[in-house]
Amino acid sequence: MSESRPSAAEPTPRVVVPAGTTAGAAVREAGLPGKGPDAVVVVRDAEGRLRDLSWTPSADAEVEAVAADTEDGRAVIRHSAAHVLAQAVQQQFPDAKLGIGPPVRDGFYYDFDVDKPFTPEDLAALEKRMKQIVKASQRFSRRVVESVDAARQELAAEPYKLELVDIKSDVDTDEVMEVGGGELTIYDNLDPRSGEQVWGDLCRGPHVPTTKHIPAFKLTRVAAAYWRGSERNPQLQRIYGTAWESQEAQDAYLERLAEAERRDHRRLGTELDLFSFPEEIGSGLPLFHPKGGIVRREMENYSRKRHEEAGYEFVNTPHISKAGLFYTSGHLPYYADTMFPPLKLEDEEYYLKAMNCPMHHLIFRSRGRSYRELPLRLFEFGTVYRYEKSGVVHGLTRVRGLTMDDSHIYCTKEQMPGELRSLLAFVLNLLADYGLSDFYLELSTKGDTGKFIGSDEEWAEATETLRQAAVDSGLDLVPDPGGAAYYGPKISVQAKDAIGRSWQMSTIQVDFNHPKRFELAYTASDGSRQMPVVLHRALFGSIERFFGVLTEHYAGAFPAWLSPVQVMGIPIADEHVAHLESVVGELRARGIRAEVDSSDDRMQKKIRNHTTQKIPFMLLAGAKDVEAGAVSFRFRDGTQINGVPVDEAVRTVVEWVERRENASPSAESVKAGQ
Structure with missing residues (x-):
């Protein structure tokens, strides 16, 4: 997220x-x-x-x-709360050794070296002790340490702090002032009455004036963490917490967390029988069950239809390739650590592909190309494999086997600005068709590391063309310095979901470099050979990730056009089954996914079961409905429409699905559409 x-x-x-x-x-x-x-x-x-x-x-x-209610203000509050936590831990566990305790998004953490893991009871006791410290209104006081030797002497009992002093840098933790280029500082917590030091920590600051300026905080969980993120180092205990400028802001945040938990696609995937992650297969490699397969198929089919209408040509490429291909593209030198190890076959090294673009370039290069063919838009649902670290893998949103809805557009430089504008409009419109409509854009540009290829002039031209296309869209544009791919800048579409979280969706990248590496060329109108520009574009990012995002956006209650089961017939008694089977037959003939629940459960239990399964349309039938040739609609929200003639009911469902309505049907919305 x-x-x-x-x-x-x-x-x-x-x-x-x-x-x-x-x-x-x-x-x-x-x-x-x-x-x-x-x-x-x-x-x-x-x-x-x-x-x-x-x-x-x-x-x-x-x-x-x-x-306090700004991002910087909250970060200072959270960092101060981390110090209060560390003080509480050392008061409760005198032998605990301190790691680091920075603010993070929406909260803070602190790492500790302790004899045994913290328990939930420990967290409750620590939170109580923190409240006492906050109530005492201890003053945060900054103190400059005279020298590194003085710091070593004062911190002799804290081995991890000593290591930070010896590193003589802030090691990207905001914990230590740079030594040599700045000052080495300790923050003391002082008793407000006596002025005596109660506790202290090596820190660059800043902090709130007193502990009473931490209005609301809560400890949330414990996790194991390696010191400085390296498995070669000792494993510490990390306590996470959150802190806010007011109790109201914290309560709102905790409710957002609770709502996010209710929408967690991993839990919903099990409850709705959509997908699973068997240990026998391996981490980050999902299996889609029949119901999940339907949702995925519908997502892909609609995307294919829209791409065909927009002039894309479909291709298909293998899952494995000789190593040389990825050396040519530059992926192996730059991204070898995210690719699976090679296979040795017939004295050749083969790699599972981690990206589709090199193979698409070979398709372009397979024969001579004319300027009349450009822009050439190639499209593939291509499965790629990336070795994400185990701590990063997360449900469907971070997997090791992912199916990219990958497009590569080959165009002239003159065509590039117009192609980018139309491409961005296409992406935004298609995402909106799936129910996402609140967007902003992120422009990722070249950094100052050595991982980027190509000339500064080409990067500048590509970046400005992308920036202008983003500005023309009318959406907010946020800079992301250094976030570009190694071969060119990119625009990322960020979409806000139903509970206000932003997710990175589509990416559009300008690439002047791969055409050189693969010697791509087309014949221009004057007969000369020219090099095309390549635009890389992934619309969903990956099918798996988009599936996970949509599951959470809709809390599992997919729009009727995406729902695995669109209609469930529920008879009041066995003698009404035949009537509903006839209705379901008509719906199936019109392409609707419909079933009849003829189990032995009572009607009310069937309604509860299928409401829990988030079926958009339930059709109930009793004796009066059979006699009248009608059914009664029941919806997810519990509303109902009784005595609807079968022909009208079938037409209502079919039209709702064909319109690709993204809202859940209800008595009010269905009546309004009739």
Whole structure:
């Protein structure tokens, strides 16, 4: 799951901090809030660095006030809560050794070296002790350590902190000030009455002024974690928590978590008999059951239909290839760690393909191409295999065997801007047909690492063309510096689901490099040989991931056109089965997936069962319905329409499905459509 869609921020209050005055005093003098969700907790200086409110500049300084209910403000609250957690742990478990405790999205964690794993009872006790620390209003006080040797002496009992000091960097944890280029600092928690140190931690800060500025927090879970993320290092115990600017904000977050849990596609996949992950096959390799197979087939069939209408040509490529192909494409040098190990066959190394594009390039290159054929749009539902690490694999949204709805468009440079605009419109319209309609775009550009290939001029041209296509779409555009693929920049479509979470969906990439590597060419109108531009595009990302996202978006209650069973006939008694079988026969003849429940269960239990299975249309029939040649509609939300003539009922269902309505049918919506 991705972060929420960004929104325009309100102007940030600016304050001048006079020399020799604390930032906190200047904030109070300016009349800015000191309590509540919008309380100022830190300030940002002219260099963009966050400073404690106790910071005293040596010269007048204009700063931005950072409120608790901003992303930066929440991060400071969460980091401060992590310190309170660490203090509570060392008070409860005096032998515990400290790892690191940074803020993370929606919360924080802290790693500890302890004799035995923390239990749920331990978390409850720690949370209680944290509340006592918060209530005590301990003051966070920044202290500069005179030297590395002094730090080593003070931290002699903390081996992991000593290691950080010796590394002399922040090791991407925000835990330690850079040594040499900056200061080494410790934050002490001071008793508000005596001013004595209660606890302290090596940290670069900043922090909220006092523990009372942590209005709401909760410990959520424990996990094992290797020190500094390496399996070569000791395994520590990681406690996760969340913290917010108000109890109301935290309650809303916890309810979002609970709703996300209710929508978890892994649980729904089992309950609705859609898919499974047998251990005998291996991690990240799903099996789709008959019902899941229907949903997947319908997703793919509609996508195929739309692609055919848009002029795409379907291809098919093998699952395995000689190693040389992926050296030519550049994937092996750059992405070997995400590919499965090679197979040795007939003195050749073969790889399971991790991407479809090299094979599509070979199709383009298989014969001479004319400018009249361009743009040439190739499309494939191609299964690829990627060796995701076990800790990253997650249900259908991160798998090792994934089917990409992969397209590669070969066009001239002159065609590229128009092709990108139409391609982006096609992607957005097709995603909307599946019920996703709230989007923003992310533009991933070249970074300063050595993994990128191609000239700066080509990257600049490709990036600007993509940027303009994104701007022309009218959607918000968010920068992602350094996030591009090694061969070119990309646009990612981020879609918001029913509970406000953003998911990365489609990607569109401009590629000037693969055409060179594969020596792709077409004959131009003047007879010269020219090199095409390649546009890489995955619409769903992968069928598996899109399946998982849609399952959670609809909470398993798929639109009728995607539902594995669209209609379930429920007789009141055995003598009404024949009537419903006749109705179901008519529906099946019209292409509707319909069944009759002729089990021995009572009618009310059948209704409960099929409501739980999220069947969109239930048709009930008793003696009066049989006599009148009618049925009664029952819907997922419990509403009902009685005595509907069979012809009208069949027409209603067929038209609803054919319209590809994404809303769940109900008595109100069906009556409105009649």
